[in-house]
Amino acid sequence: xxxxxxxxxxxxxxxxxxxxxxxxxxxxxxxxxxxxxxxxxxxxxxxxxxxxxxxxxxxxxxxxxxxxxxxxxxxxxxxxxxxxxxxxxxxxxxxxxxxxxxxxxxxxxxxxxxxxxxxxxxxxxxxxxxxxxxxxxxxxxxxxxxxxxxxxxxxxxxxxxxxxxxxxxxxxxxxxxxxxxxxxxxxxxxxxxxxxxxxxxxxxxxxxxxxx
Amino acid sequence: xxxxxxxxxxxxxxxxxxxxxxxxxxxxxxxxxxxxxxxxxxxxxxxxxxxxxxxxxxxxxxxxxxxxxxxxxxxxxxxxxxxxxxxxxxxxxxxxxxxxxxxxxxxxxxxxxxxxxxxxxxxxxxxxxxxxxxxxxxxxxxxxxxxxxxxxxxxxxxxxxxxxxxxxxxxxxxxxxxxxxxxxxxxxxxxxxxxxxxxxxxxxxxxxxxxxxxxxxxxxxxxxxxxxxxxxxxxxxxxxxxxxxxxxxxxxxxxxxxxxxxxxxxxxxxxxxxxxxxxxxxxxxxxxxxxxxxxxxxxxxxxxxxxxxxx
Numbered sequence: 180x181x182x183x184x185x186x187x188x189x190x191x192x193x194x195x196x197x198x199x200x201x202x203x204x205x206x207x208x209x210x211x212x213x214x215x216x217x218x219x220x221x222x223x224x225x226x227x228x229x230x231x232x233x234x235x236x237x238x239x240x241x242x243x244x245x246x247x248x249x250x251x252x253x254x255x256x257x258x259x260x261x262x263x264x265x266x267x268x269x270x271x272x273x274x275x276x277x278x279x280x281x282x283x284x285x286x287x288x289x290x291x292x293x294x295x296x297x298x299x300x301x302x303x304x305x306x307x308x309x310x311x312x313x314x315x316x317x318x319x320x321x322x323x324x325x326x327x328x329x330x331x332x333x334x335x336x337x338x339x340x341x342x343x344x345x346x347x348x349x350x351x352x353x354x355x356x357x358x359x360x361x362x363x364x365x366x367x368x369x370x371x372x373x374x375x376x377x378x379x380x381x382x383x384x385x386x387x388x389x390x391x
Numbered sequence: 392x393x394x395x396x397x398x399x400x401x402x403x404x405x406x407x408x409x410x411x412x413x414x415x416x417x418x419x420x421x422x423x424x425x426x427x428x429x430x431x432x433x434x435x436x437x438x439x440x441x442x443x444x445x446x447x448x449x450x451x452x453x454x455x456x457x458x459x460x461x462x463x464x465x466x467x468x469x470x471x472x473x474x475x476x477x478x479x480x481x482x483x484x485x486x487x488x489x490x491x492x493x494x495x496x497x498x499x500x501x502x503x504x505x506x507x508x509x510x511x512x513x514x515x516x517x518x519x520x521x522x523x524x525x526x527x528x529x530x531x532x533x534x535x536x537x538x539x540x541x542x543x544x545x546x547x548x549x550x551x552x553x554x555x556x557x558x559x560x561x562x563x564x565x566x567x568x569x570x571x572x573x574x575x576x577x578x579x580x581x582x583x584x585x586x587x588x589x590x591x592x593x594x595x596x597x598x599x600x601x602x603x604x605x606x607x608x609x610x611x612x613x614x615x616x617x618x619x620x621x622x623x624x625x626x627x628x629x630x631x632x633x634x635x636x637x638x639x640x641x642x643x644x645x646x647x648x649x650x651x652x653x654x655x656x657x658x659x660x661x662x663x664x665x666x667x668x669x670x671x672x673x674x675x676x677x678x679x680x681x682x683x684x685x686x687x688x689x690x691x692x693x694x695x696x697x698x699x700x701x702x
Contacts, residue, residue: 216604238609238699246606256601260412269410273607317605 183222184210188383190376192325192358197351199367200360202378208360209253211378212327215358216250217241229324246274249318249355251328255310257302257317263309264289264298267316274321285320292316292346293339307334315343319350326350328359332366344369410602411595411615418619421587422627428580429631429682430638432573433675437639439569440671446562450555455487457532458549459520459539467545473518476543480520483535485528492519520546577685584620584686588693591616603701613694617687624686625679632679639667639675 185207192198192215200208213219214226217233226233228244236244249270257266265272267289271281289298292312302310311334318326326347332340344366351357358376361367367375375386459476463469473491480489492500497516522535532550539546592599602612643666667675 218600218604242606242608245604250604252604256597256604258410258598258601261408261410265408269601270605272410273602273605273611321606 183381185214185378185381185383188224190383190385192356194324194356195351195354196374197348197357197370197372198359198374198376199370200358200376200378201362201367203362206378207381208378209329212250212329212358212360215325215327216248217244246270246321247324249321249323249326251311251314251318251326251331253329253333253360255302255314257305257310257313259302262299262301263294263305263313266302266313267320269317270321281320285316288316288320289313308336308339311335312339312343315346319346323355325356326358328357330361331359332361332363337365340366341369409615409619411591411598411619413619418623421583421623422630424583425580425624425627425682425686426631426634428576428583429628429679430634431631432576432580432682433632433635433678434638435569435573435576436674436678437635437667437671439566439573440667440674442562442565442569444668446558449558454551454555455524455526456551457522457524457535458551459522459543459546460549461518461520461543461546463515463518464545469518472543472545473520476539476546477520479538479542480522480535483538484531485525486522486535487525488523490521490523492521494518577682580682581685581689584624584689585693588616588620588690589697591619591690592694592697599698599701609695609698612698613691616694617691620690621683621687625683628679628682628686631682632675636672636675639671643667 188211200211202208210219214221215228217226217228217236220234229247231240231244233241257263258269261269264285268278268281268285271285272278286295286298289295292315294309294312294316297305297309300309302313305313311331315328315331318328328347331347332343335343340363347357347359348370359366367373377384377386459480461469461472461476477489477491480486494516497518500519501516532548536548539548599612602615646666
């Protein structure tokens with residue numbers, strides 16, 4: 180079966196909470212996020228999402244849970260044959276909403292993240308930072324209850340990184356639980372109130388504000 | 392920004408771009424494979440229909456015809472016996488016509504085997520009487536046999552039942568073989584569609600993963616592929632069906648032109664006129680459409696099976 184990437188993790192993400200998931204590269208941050216997104220099954224242990232045991236969920240239930248989660252991938256995962264607008268609107272499109280019903284909010288969000296002039300561009304012509312913002316917009320468009328972001332500021336300049344962090348904090352204040360995987364200490368220091376989950380050697384340590 | 396400018400900025404955003412790009416699926420090759428398989432399937436089905444219809448034609452012609460055979464015997468007045476047998480036949484219920492073959496006619500019947508110009512007068516060649524029965528009237532062979540037994544005891548009656556049953560068996564065998572061939576081709580086509588679908592899934596793995604992550608249901612994802620494969624299947628099916636229809640039309644025209652030749656007459660006598668009829672062309676169209684629908688169904692099943700394995 181191979182070595183365990185992460186083991187003996189026990190933690191909870193409370194509603195409307197904010198935490199950074201930190202650790203060196205290869206520590207298992209992405210794996211943990213994928214477990215939380217239910218795209219990986221644990222070899223042992225229990226995962227409960229929104230109070231439901233993931234092992235007991237059928238495919239339809241998993242799909243319904245995923246619609247409550249926004250995810251930002253480290254490698255963006257934009258679809259190259261769709262425009263920026265279409266990529267951001269994708270979660271609403273797969274839910275069955277008509278284009279006329281969501282056009283205004285997608286356009287507004289794209290302008291908010293600074294992609295108002297790039298709505299019709301295809302991902303291959305976007306810069307790394309623009310792709311990152313498009314991926315973030317796609318995760319936010321459904322107003323998720325839980326946001327999982329894997330290195331969301333990895334490809335942007337410090338100024339934009341601060342703006343994006345403020346966006347995540349606003350989201351958190353409006354009721355979304357946020358988990359940001361990052362190894363950027365400077366970013367974490369900008370929001371000292373956040374809990375820090377540190378993965379090292381496959382194990383998790385939890386630090387609340389008072390502890391660092 | 393003012394509303395009008397907003398509308399202008401957002402106009403033209405909707406492109407109705409399919410989530411699974413058409414170029415990611417080996418469409419052209421699959422269309423050609425489906426077209427070829429459809430063409431062959433329609434040829435098989437059409438051929439089976441022609442054989443079935445020809446055999447119906449033979450059956451109705453042969454079953455309406457009875458042959459009375461009088462073998463010449465020493466000291467027997469064959470001509471008188473032939474006349475009496477013909478009279479007995481004419482007097483039987485259900486008889487439409489009676490044709491007596493003269494001695495010369497009987498000898499001429501042997502020419503294809505014995506050649507022309509031979510003196511066959513010394514050979515005891517049986518004399519034949521061809522009796523045609525009325526259409527839609529069941530022949531009373533028992534009564535005819537009784538009449539022959541009393542008036543022409545040397546005569547024998549051949550209702551061609553043995554030949555008919557062999558004909559039935561042969562025609563049924565051809566139809567069954569054609570059906571087996573048809574099913575084999577459909578199966579081969581299903582395999583090709585299966586391969587193409589799996590290839591499409593593999594080539595679009597990233598798109599499928601992203602769709603999963605943003606909350607697309609398996610049924611939604613499979614619909615993206617299903618629609619595409621339905622279009623490919625219909626395109627291939629209609630191409631193949633059209634080619635098959637053109638083939639049969641051309642063959643009909645050719646057989647009509649060919650009928651005038653001696654060989655052509657034999658072929659028409661054996662297979663009937665090479666004409667599929669409206670039913671045949673409707674069947675070809677139905678096969679083409681059914682293949683398109685089958686393509687979509689198979690791809691949907693395979694996509695679902697693949698998605699079930701994903702979380």
